[in-house]
Amino acid sequence: MEWRLEAVAGPSWLWPGPQGDSEAAATARHPAAAGGSREGRLGRHRVSGWADSAALRALCALLCASVIAPLMAPAWAFRFGRLLQRGSHGRDVKALEIRVAGWLPAHGQKRVVIDRRFGRRTARAVAGFQRTHGLAADGIAGSHTFRSLHRIEDRDGSTAHFNWGEFKQHRNSGCPSSANRHAGTFKGGAVRALKVRNNVRRVMWRLEAMRAKGGHRPIEVVSGFRSRRYNACVGGAGASQHLYGTGVDIKMHGVSSRRARRLAKRTHFQGIECYSSTSHNHLDLRAENKALRKYRHWWWPKRDRSGRHLASDGRPCIGEKARRKF
Numbered sequence: 001m002e003w004r005l006e007a008v009a010g011p012s013w014l015w016p017g018p019q020g021d022s023e024a025a026a027t028a029r030h031p032a033a034a035g036g037s038r039e040g041r042l043g044r045h046r047v048s049g050w051a052d053s054a055a056l057r058a059l060c061a062l063l064c065a066s067v068i069a070p071l072m073a074p075a076w077a078f079r080f081g082r083l084l085q086r087g088s089h090g091r092d093v094k095a096l097e098i099r100v101a102g103w104l105p106a107h108g109q110k111r112v113v114i115d116r117r118f119g120r121r122t123a124r125a126v127a128g129f130q131r132t133h134g135l136a137a138d139g140i141a142g143s144h145t146f147r148s149l150h151r152i153e154d155r156d157g158s159t160a161h162f163n164w165g166e167f168k169q170h171r172n173s174g175c176p177s178s179a180n181r182h183a184g185t186f187k188g189g190a191v192r193a194l195k196v197r198n199n200v201r202r203v204m205w206r207l208e209a210m211r212a213k214g215g216h217r218p219i220e221v222v223s224g225f226r227s228r229r230y231n232a233c234v235g236g237a238g239a240s241q242h243l244y245g246t247g248v249d250i251k252m253h254g255v256s257s258r259r260a261r262r263l264a265k266r267t268h269f270q271g272i273e274c275y276s277s278t279s280h281n282h283l284d285l286r287a288e289n290k291a292l293r294k295y296r297h298w299w300w301p302k303r304d305r306s307g308r309h310l311a312s313d314g315r316p317c318i319g320e321k322a323r324r325k326f
Contacts, residue, residue, distance in 0.1 A: 077153045084141040088118040096122070096141055098202050099149050102209025102267040103128035109298040111268045114202075114288060132212060152208055159204040161211060167200045167224030167248070175233035188227025190243035191291050196225055199245035202285055207250070210267040214255060222249040222280045241271060244291055247284035257281055257319050258309065261301065271299045274309050274317035 078095040082088075094116040101112040104125040112121045123139035131137040133148045152160045171183035182188035186196040203224075211219050226234070226242040241247025252260040257279050264272050264283050271284035287296050301309040306322035 077150070077155050077157050080141070080146045080149075084118055085139070086118050086120070086123050089116050091116065093118045093122070096126070096149075099153075099205050100125040100129045101202075102206040103132065104268060106268075107266075109270070109300075111270065111287060129209075157201060159208050161219070162204045162207060162221065164197070164200070166221040167203070167245070169225050169227055169230055170223065172230070172234060175230060179227070179229040179233040182227040182230065186225050186245065188229065189225060189245070190228065191245075195291070196245035199285070199289070200225065202288065203246065203248050203283075206267055206269060206283075206285065207248070210252075210263050210269075213266055214252060214260070214263045217252050217254045220251045220253065222251060224248050239292060239295060241284035241286055241289065241292070241295075244289055246286060246289045247271065247282065249280050249282050251280045257317065261309065265300065270297075272301060273299065274301055274311055276311040276313055276315040276317055279318045 078092075080092055080096070082092065084093055084096055094114055096118075097112055097114045097116075100122070101114065102125075104110065104112050104121055105128045106121075106124070110121075112125050113119075126141050126145065127137040127139040129148070130139075130145060135144050135148065154160065154163075156164070158164050165184075168184050168186060169182050169188075171180050186193040186200070189196055191199075207219055211217065223242065225245045226236060226240065228243060231237075231240050231243055236242060250260070251257075252263070255263075257274060260281055261272050261274060264281065269283040269285065270287040271282070273282040275282075286292070287298065289296065301311075301317065303309055304316070308316040308320035308322060311317050
């Protein structure tokens with residue numbers, strides 16, 4: 001059933017069915033040539049007069065409502081239907097940009113702008129993704145690239161190594177009931193829940209790229225989305241990216257916090273922060289958060305004369321040692 005639903009959701013050139021494209025098209029145009037009647041056929045049995053009956057229509061409607069619709073409703077995974085390359089534009093280009101933005105092979109504060117236009121940086125990011133996944137790195141997104149992307153995406157729109165529940169607001173026993181009211185949801189933040197969800201999806205894809213670049217080390221989500229009241233209770237900043245779903249606190253297992261920050265830079269997180277009292281890192285996509293324009297600038301840790309990363313309180317981040325080079 002899952003394969004068939006995916007085949008319905010996507011074009012036949014990505015998920016071929018039992019028939020070839022030409023055979024399926026010919027059968028659709030001339031059902032009689034395939035051994036069926038004018039009305040078509042079901043298995044080896046011809047469907048004739050009763051095919052148009054009210055009883056059959058009612059049965060089909062009931063089947064769709066009770067079986068197919070519930071299965072299709074949560075399918076947020078995007079299905080690409082055409083070749084994408086430089087000069088392409090549209091909703092599918094935006095979906096591609098979100099998925100490959102973390103693969104731009106560039107150092108420093110550069111990023112793929114999510115603007116629905118397939119430009120030079122998008123092509124470079126696609127090539128970076130292709131190269132890592134054993135594909136021809138031509139910067140053109142076709143069926144092979146889409147299949148590789150689909151392997152990383154779950155049917156509900158989350159990604160292979162992260163789920164929506166990890167990013168929903170936590171419950172804190174030290175906070176009042178008003179702060180915990182939206183626990184387990186994306187509600188109560190600075191933007192609508194649907195917008196939060198879309199922002200979280202961007203973060204997931206960026207973390208997938210970071211995870212792959214780090215040798216597939218597991219990444220633990222310490223804190224994702226927060227409602228306004230919850231954020232105030234835990235001492236978050238008034239303009240925290242957590243309120244929008246664009247910020248996340250993480251721990252990357254098996255690597256130092258400093259190396260995790262280096263990987264985050266290579267994955268083009270625009271906001272990176274470390275702490276003097278805890279070992280996790282804060283990452284965010286602030287430059288992509290149009291709802292908080294005042295803070296759409298890059299924010300990476302400063303360093304002291306010894307090369308140590310500094311927390312916002314001016315003290316060295318946990319685990320930092322004096323060094324000359326980063």
